[in-house]
Amino acid sequence: MGSRIAVVDIGTYSTRLLISAFQIKDSFEESIETIHDILSVGKITALGRRLKETGYLQEEAINDVLSTLKEYVLIAKEYHVERIIGFATAACREAKNGPELLEKIKQLGIDVKLITGEEEAYLSFLATAYGVRPEGDFVVIDQGGGSTEFVYGRKNNGYSMKDAVSFPFGIVSLTERFIKTDPPAKEQLSQMRDFIKEHLKQIKDYSSADQLIGLGGTITTLVALEKHIFPYSSFKVHRQTLSRESIKKWLEKLSQMTVEERKSIPVIEDKRAEAIISGIVIFDTALEFFGKDSITVSDWGLRHGAVIKHIMERFDG
Template sequence: MNKVAVIDIGTYSTRMLIASYQLKETLEESIKTIKDILSLGKITSLGKKVQETGYIQQESMLETLTVLKEYVMMAKEYKVENIIASATQACRIAKNASEFLLKVKSLGIDVSVISGEEEAKLSFLATAYGVMPESSFVVIDQGGGSTEFAYGKKEDEKYKLIKAISFPFGIVNLTEKYIKSDPPKEEEINQMRKYLKEQIKIAYQDMKDTKEIIGLGGTITTVMALEKHIYPYDSSKIHNQILTFEAIDRWLNKLSKMTIQERKAIPMIEDKRAEAIISGIVIFHTAMQIFNADKIKISEYGLRHGRLIKYIADKLNLDLGV
């Protein structure tokens, strides 16, 4: 039994998965042995004001490093063979990203900045093998600084990625750019929606034949927790579940009329997420409208599981093209 810690250093949150696996003859057989041991996530807002200033703020950097130190201690307690990490949009664009990454590496974390396309491919891999759709599907991985759309289908018992697009919008930069009022004005949300429509239509042109939409990220899992009254959070009650467009529309209307403080008072919404959740819901709401989708399936398998699958593939000397 092998154990590894996989960390996702996102623009909005920093998450760690400790999982066990066994190497088998094929990647598919090896993936089936993966077992989640521990899954953690904290909102660290690494990308706060990066779009505006070009730099990771010192406060956000320190908060993220503090969380990473805790993760390293936990990983060592579980005696993992390796601690690997992916950094995404904030570290792609920040002028002081190299300073931050050096500090991360000094903690004993093997970290790499992945491109938006790589992020989309990894999320596709994880979702494909985590949800196992039977036909064509689009994965929407909504993050803090970028959102990935990946389109693929099942062929000969394997999943084939057809198209992947990474857009430079997420809940952090959308909130900073468009939402100036508390609660947000309808005009602010409409301006955001107008921008998103222009972007998402680009993905739709190449992905319109999809039979299924699958959503990843803290926003969509939070909406599911709200809809199903799940508290405390339980990923087993979220993964592979269905949210209707009607439910997303209802929660968008309800939450957008609340102040940040009122949203914070809802147990299912983390304090920091209360500030940016509206933008996240608008992303999914707009995407479902453009794709004419009346429902979306939720996946708990995202970038961390994708990175784990790539890690196993590397050990098997397989090239996944990521």
Template sequence: MKPKILVLIDIGTYSTRMLIIAVHNDGSFNEIFSVGRITALGRKLKETGYLQKEAMEETLAVLREYVLIAKEYHPDKIVAVATQACREAKNAQEFLEKVKQLGIDVRVITGEEEASLSFLATSKALNIQDKFVVIDQGGGSTEFSYGEKDKLIKAISFPFGIVNLTERFIKSDPPTKQELESLQEFLKPQIETAYKEMKDANQLVGLGGTITTVVALEKNLYPYDSKKVHGSTLTYDSVKKWFEKLSSMTLAQRKSIPMIEDKRAESIISGIAIFKVAMEIFQKDTIRISEWGVRHGLLLSYLQQL
């Protein structure tokens, strides 16, 4: 029998990603196609309470393209989820209806579900045997999930991510010392609430485009190579170094670095701040990096139901 073709789509606040997987009869699977685009669906959401028309159109254009790609593989099932921007926006239903018109049946998941999917993916991808915390930093929310082996013990979803943090704290180009301090002072008490629940974790794992970009910067990887990023380790010193280095640059200077996508250059400082502050509060000198995230969690939860 030929394998089932499964399409997994994650409509995030900052990026929209698709994964196409062949699932074999014995439960094994292999990746056929993977793509991610920065669509910044959640831009100006905190300020206005609404998804912006331009942001919705950009995201829908990417999803239209994804549907065309997916159809070439004759998928048996398309599984799509939306996260913080669609949890929060007053006009999310309008956007979701337009997504459904493309033939994508999308479900808005809770922050806790998002954390659980990231944890499931990470425990499988890295096969960690002791207690660990996954930090899944997104555009509109950041999830901290804690567990041992493949057992999730606690998950917390914070309603902050690189889009809303950048809009709230970074007003200057380059950012001022005061702006960077205010950003970190805001993050500390929030992340401390996660630490109180998760303090006996042996290691931290980072997910998301910010931390994988830092790996690319540290290893001087261009073009990007996911095989060299997945499972790698960053030290606190290197995270701090890139935070200081990039925050001293103008936006134009950050955009000129080949490892940093144009749109990511606008918000990468806020993203690195989350990991920097988390490593300080959890008192960890290193963080491991996973390429697997929500889409892979969706795949694994699908396989569990077979």
């Protein structure tokens, strides 16, 4: 008989639920092979809105997150999960009223934990290593709403995380900081690119990796746009490759549109239309900086990493 677990990712930009089934086999590796997604849903709740300017999570954003989580708890109970675990990231780390929100989330019956950027990077690493199965050295770019994690991993008799850094910028913070017109001016995007490059100088040695792997809603949306995947299918998006050429093409195309025009594209969710440009700039800048002409895309992210870690603990414990 298999086990079921629900994982909730409370991000700066979106709140997402994953219900996974798995079986504990003789080895960790065999158990990982049994992971099966029963349900994966997400809603853009923009928890980090106006956080940079006020230092606080806005009441409206808190209410949006809590009402979404109440719905997720009901869904998880219908699927008879063993546990509902939750992870809060950048917005809750930064906000003065972050601890209050965590208390309210616990009251809903979610075993929630505020994780550091490094812990976030480790979960992204696990999801990528076991979800994509890269060879050699690889760099994971997990782009979020309030932070972006860069992880250096290696395959050599199993997977190991060699280094990780969490930068305090994501699509929400970059959009609020640099994009002042609609559509954005070229100068604004160029300033954003310079800002990202300054941070990347800290990890220039990552460019020796064989492969880049991208995570997050921006890069998976780009795959859906490029490969005409609608309605969205994680199965069709997972492990696809995007060339730098196609990323540049979509950056050029979408940055010339207004937010309203981007919203009219079926593949792009309404709220994502507001911040997707910043996400594309992050990936395009990283590809240029590391001298790579393509990136592999993973639909497995923090939530899958949490399922893998949960299985790992069964073996370690």
